[in-house]
Amino acid sequence: MLKKLGYFFSLLFILSLSLEAKSLLYKVSSKTSTVYILGSIHLAKPELYPLAPEIEKAYRSSDVLVLELDPTSAESSASIQKSMFSLGLYPQGKSLSSQLSSKTYTALKHYAAKTGIQLDQMEGMRPWVVMLQLSVVEMMRLGYSPELGIDQHFLKKAKKDKKSIIELETAQEQMAVLSKDDKDFQDKLLFYTLKDMKELEPILNEMFISWKKGDASSFDEMMSKSIKEDPSLIIIYDDIITKRNYTMTARIEGFLKTKKNYFVVVGSGHVVGKEGIISLLKKHGFTMTQH
Numbered sequence: 001m002l003k004k005l006g007y008f009f010s011l012l013f014i015l016s017l018s019l020e021a022k023s024l025l026y027k028v029s030s031k032t033s034t035v036y037i038l039g040s041i042h043l044a045k046p047e048l049y050p051l052a053p054e055i056e057k058a059y060r061s062s063d064v065l066v067l068e069l070d071p072t073s074a075e076s077s078a079s080i081q082k083s084m085f086s087l088g089l090y091p092q093g094k095s096l097s098s099q100l101s102s103k104t105y106t107a108l109k110h111y112a113a114k115t116g117i118q119l120d121q122m123e124g125m126r127p128w129v130v131m132l133q134l135s136v137v138e139m140m141r142l143g144y145s146p147e148l149g150i151d152q153h154f155l156k157k158a159k160k161d162k163k164s165i166i167e168l169e170t171a172q173e174q175m176a177v178l179s180k181d182d183k184d185f186q187d188k189l190l191f192y193t194l195k196d197m198k199e200l201e202p203i204l205n206e207m208f209i210s211w212k213k214g215d216a217s218s219f220d221e222m223m224s225k226s227i228k229e230d231p232s233l234i235i236i237y238d239d240i241i242t243k244r245n246y247t248m249t250a251r252i253e254g255f256l257k258t259k260k261n262y263f264v265v266v267g268s269g270h271v272v273g274k275e276g277i278i279s280l281l282k283k284h285g286f287t288m289t290q291h
Helices: 006-013 053-060 074-087 102-115 127-141 150-161 171-178 183-195 197-213 216-229 231-255 277-283
Strands: 025-029 034-040 064-067 164-167 262-267 288-290
Touching: 025 053, 034 053, 034 150, 034 231, 064 150, 074 171, 102 127, 102 183, 127 183, 127 197, 150 164, 150 262, 171 231, 183 197, 183 231, 197 216, 216 231, 231 262, 231 277, 277 288
Parallel strands: 034 262, 064 164, 064 262
Antiparallel strands: 025 034, 025 288
């Protein structure tokens, strides 16, 4: 069970199939358009494939592939690189040791010593960059690869099929969320990631199993329990997840006003829950079918 939000943050940004149950694939239709929404895992293992036939069928029947972000596009790639330099590094005179709370910096030192990471090489990086790097490295150590992520799977297909590819968000929007200029926000983001790093493997395994079963309630339960255990994290959760859900839902509603069919691949954490994309669409009067 996901006990803290630290890993949830990481999984949802870097992020977190049907065997005998349903998948996290939903279908919503208007008079002119059909939109398929697939909850994604951004880093995965080889055993995730092949995907369920209904998922591949939904992709084939769609005119447009929609991703949270296409990091391979020239515009997004340039924006990410620029943001990493302008928003991901401290100005001269500031560093992790001077900006982090003693509690968080001590946790970082202990983790660096345990894993052999050179802390001095990270001193100039802001906490959100360190959080992402440490999480991805640990996930890859456990056998999860970004190249095997569902987003990448369909991105490669769409390019081969010459299918239109659009983004739900811009790189600037995503970077702005993570790089929020709030010292307490940044400190908590890194602290909760470090605090439970040793629990990452069972957390990932449980999320992996829940995704395979299409168990949306399990994802929702994991998130809800985390916030109940530490209500102060709701502010961070709102910035990283909830506010983005409303923005992405509005854009999906825009797709439903067109005459094309869309296949939307978005992190599973954005799909489930009372303020997840699926629930928001239902509140706006759309009928949803889970496959």
